[in-house]
Amino acid sequence: MTEQSDRSFDRKSFEALLKRRFFFTESFEIYRTAANWTGDNGGLYDYGPPGCALQANIVDVWRKHFVLEEDMLELDCTILTPENVFKTSGHVDRFADWMCKDPVTGDYLRADHLVETVLKTRLSDVRLDRPMTEEYKDVVGKIDNFDGSELGKLIKRYDIRNPKGDGEVLPPAPFNLMFKSSIGPSTAAPIYLRPETAQGQFLNFRKLLDYNNNSMPFASASVGKSYRNEISPRAGLLRVREFMMAEIEHFVDPLGGKRHARFSGVQHVELDLLDRDTQLAGQSDVRRVTIGEAVESKTIDNETLGYFLARTYLFLLKVGIDKTRLRFRQHMANEMAHYACDCWDAELLTSYGWIECVGCADRSAYDLEVHSKRTGEKLVVQEALPEPSEVSLWVATLDRKKLGPLFRKDAKLVESAVAVLSQSQLEDLRLRLNVDGVVTIETPPLQGSSNTVTIPSSILSIERTKKIEHVREYIPNVIEPSFGIGRILYSLLEHIYWTRAEDSARDVLSLPVSVAPTKVALLPLSSNALFTPVTSRMSRSLRTIGISSRIDSSSASIGKRYARNDELGTPFAITVDFQSVEDNTVTLRERDSTKQVRASLEEAITAVKNLVDEKETWEAIVQRMQPVKST
């Protein structure tokens, strides 16, 4: 996260509004405020009714835009995942941040944040000389690119200390970001909370392919909670330990340039791109280009990746993101996750700077390959060739009679490890076999937990053989668009927050109708029982046509209740007054313009239905209905 905040934005008022209207709150708040509450429970938030509905609506739009529109196969996999799986995926060894301990205070500090914070403080000191200023700025600009030992050197070189107490810190050590637990009564079975939904989708690849009648390409999708045990979370909803993700794994043939059948439908979509070369040159100027041009010029590696960037852009606009505060940034080579071969983030500008909200990575065949190796199960696509073709192949043959006596219980695993060897590996091994008389190959964990086996040439032969092939076999590549729903939700709220010019105390959240928690507020003029039948009738009618409404019959004045519903982002309000009881008419008010019209109850409901379904605009409604002076 880089600081490039919008100075006119008043974060304090904004956050006060979100808490006041119960969009969200820190979890276990009554425990936090209780005296003597110790314990590190930052980065955990509960969504109240409007936040919960907003989140559900964003997910709903996401599901329609991606899953339904493209017939994706949605899965719901467990959050609990055994260690073996994350050992294979690389998360046990590599999913870590660098952390420094202050041995005196006992504080744990995230190393990159420590360096960044201290240098920024020094940069704000006017006495700092020009060369140091340049040096510090350079370090801060590249802060995401340093590994643990580099961070350690920076800490030494600049004598960076814990800002609390000014103590020296120990050298950076890796801290794994997965929450660990154990399953069942034996404590010997470690299990983790998933840091992403992706692994469950990869492990089910064969079943998915089968469900899809073996036809390629296809995508799976999952929506659910994931976890990161952050060292010291800050920045509110933007860095949390438990979060909602929506992830797509699009499986594609690696041959033929990873083209996408629907690419032509999006090629004219224009995006603001910040590519790798621009960043390497120390610049941050975006280029606005069509996705067609970007793929053509190889700025974006392939059509499928480009397709999903464009679709992501359209999705973000649909939920109400301000397109002038949205850019796509390419990852630097050393910044990418260990599995990725190209990656672009959709970043949203907030008062905390540019925030990664969607990651769109080309994970290549990494995941399917490693799980296949580890389990000995083939995770491949078999494609019937249009006509049989003669091919020359390296074929490995094992002498089964000798295999059993030599490897006993491991024999089957050795056999499957040999079966999943690629052509280039076989070619390589043949050479070794000829030279050394033995070869060593990787296997799934064997008895005694070894991961390799040595096979003598008396048992294994590798020969070039001619073969008629009817089927082509390949491991698909994976393009993964991964959405952080909470980050999108928070950024969206910043983007659509404003204050009425005539009264700075009157905040408004201009949420689009599609994601607004409640579509219509129903406001009886007072708590007079006279109004109850009309309000109830409207409430029932709206429920029947699937439009969420909420009756606000509190004793506050109508003006106050309009203001409250503006803060909740409710786009429309229907007010029931004495005239309503007489002639069955009500007023319909629109949130952003505060304009009102008067119409019969039935007309008002039809108008709301048209507005929600986007069949009519508010301007058209105002034109054709009887105007009312705003209160």
Next chain:
Amino acid sequence: MTEQSDRSFDRKSFEALLKRRFFFTESFEIYRTAANWTGDNGGLYDYGPPGCALQANIVDVWRKHFVLEEDMLELDCTILTPENVFKTSGHVDRFADWMCKDPVTGDYLRADHLVETVLKTRLSDVRLDRPMTEEYKDVVGKIDNFDGSELGKLIKRYDIRNPKGDGEVLPPAPFNLMFKSSIGPSTAAPIYLRPETAQGQFLNFRKLLDYNNNSMPFASASVGKSYRNEISPRAGLLRVREFMMAEIEHFVDPLGGKRHARFSGVQHVELDLLDRDTQLAGQSDVRRVTIGEAVESKTIDNETLGYFLARTYLFLLKVGIDKTRLRFRQHMANEMAHYACDCWDAELLTSYGWIECVGCADRSAYDLEVHSKRTGEKLVVQEALPEPSEVSLWVATLDRKKLGPLFRKDAKLVESAVAVLSQSQLEDLRLRLNVDGVVTIETPPLQGSSNTVTIPSSILSIERTKKIEHVREYIPNVIEPSFGIGRILYSLLEHIYWTRAEDSARDVLSLPVSVAPTKVALLPLSSNALFTPVTSRMSRSLRTIGISSRIDSSSASIGKRYARNDELGTPFAITVDFQSVEDNTVTLRERDSTKQVRASLEEAITAVKNLVDEKETWEAIVQRMQPVKST
């Protein structure tokens, strides 16, 4: 779970169908089948596309039936919850099962399951004499009612051993069923995965009441994952370690008999009840009575509890549960959770016996009271009295000048602990104060982690005072209907599974349209490109009107594809043939009757829309459209 299985039901074929169509699968299956996979990872399941959609549809019906229909306040709280919270709720100390270890094999066995399994095996032995048979049957019938020491005595008395290896087991020890982890880099911060969504709702009570404009009664609701670290899960989807719950916490004034404003709307609903007295008499005969009678006769304690039992019944019928396999069973006194004062389970009959799928508990004021005591925060409702009334009250006064010097940092906590004392407690304490000169009261954790404080009469006085009250203050009671979505889903699948009489290999899942994963299968007669435009057009039209469809253009015969979609529970199929291309007509088929009609593409889509919206029955469609002979 008691065994009272449906003998005609073929569980093997049924489960094969669910796996074949990827309703669900064991999680990490490719790792389980890999050799040398050790590790206890039972009770974890992934939902494939149809299971995931079915689950989402059940939750959707639930949300409309409960949350939207009654304006409940939905929350999304974190799964991670710090130890303090569960210490207060009682889960750290009491949320446990009894477990026996076999010291030789290292097996951990759930004590009640061990006794039950062994005695059932002995009961199946024809040589067992009459008295022993009666004794064993009696124990098995009451198996849910024994605590650890009683189970230990049974194991001794009947010489019950581990069926695997026949070894003696150690006495039962409690095993806490919560998954434990730690948060942040310090390992000193224990955190748990919630075993229910309820606590998050209680902790947010004040914010919820505020959001509801301080008006009572109201309900909150949450849908999300919860966890139980079962000792040794069995019974497939019915006993899992990670599961989806949907819970309602209805907050109600304890005075006035917990009446419910909408009770009259459900009082004629008839339920099969199995009450406590019947069970105590060793019977299991249900009584079919209206909910009105049951509340009137005090079989069910109060209107609000009765209201939710009736609403639960209607919900279960709506998603397709067979009402002849549904009963409501009252908990025995010693079977209830530690917080409950009355509890009824909706139980569904499956091949595993009667399964608890919904629990409907009156939790009284337990939760709000304990959290209030622990944190010193008032969790109460303040209700304006219609007119001020003079009341005699016990009032505690603390001498603040002396309080500070004596209790230092704890002074504020002592003050809040005194402030939350009830009238009856104050009356009691006054006596003590007069007799002993000091009183000891419970507090939130103090410095040095004590939970009580002793206050001398030099600082505290308790007097009877007359006071004009304008406000009545009370802690609401909570009625909690709690739904296990996975258990409902599984039981539903058993209830609607059948096999066509003419061909035992043809399985059908008669899922109601409202919850069916896909509403319409679109079947081109063959893979001929001629059909593609028509199929695509239909797919788009259906998507636009929000009806989920799926194109099945695989090369299988139409008959095979009908059979496949019967197994997926898809209620309708539209077939595109050569005639379609010529005259724009298609055939529309209904799953259960296999009857078909021929109509124009537009008519067919309108018919499906009417069927999905329940505006027209299939019988009516058959009447008014042109019949086709079934294939």
